[in-house]
Amino acid sequence: MKEVADTIMTNALYGAQKIGELPGVSIRFEGSFFEEFVVDFSESGKTVREINSALLDRQIFGGLDLSECFPELGQSALYCITEVITKDEIDGLVDALREILQ
16 A cells, blocks of 8 residues: 555656646645645636646546636646556646647
């Protein structure tokens, strides 16, 4: 179980860091997290709906759109990265987001 938990934490931290480096994107809420984190796309000029639709066109499921349930979070989505997601898949998500946000 420790190995699985370590893998989840490593993958999620890597994903959050890489996604948070994209222009117009930030990771909400400072502090520790396990496998889920909130990505704010408000400064990107795109809605979560637009981003998720473009990701789906690439056969990638985007984060859970939080903009309707929590409008105070702006254009934010809840992302979850677990032990079954590989570094290559995370890098593919980041590359797809980079393309979509241009």
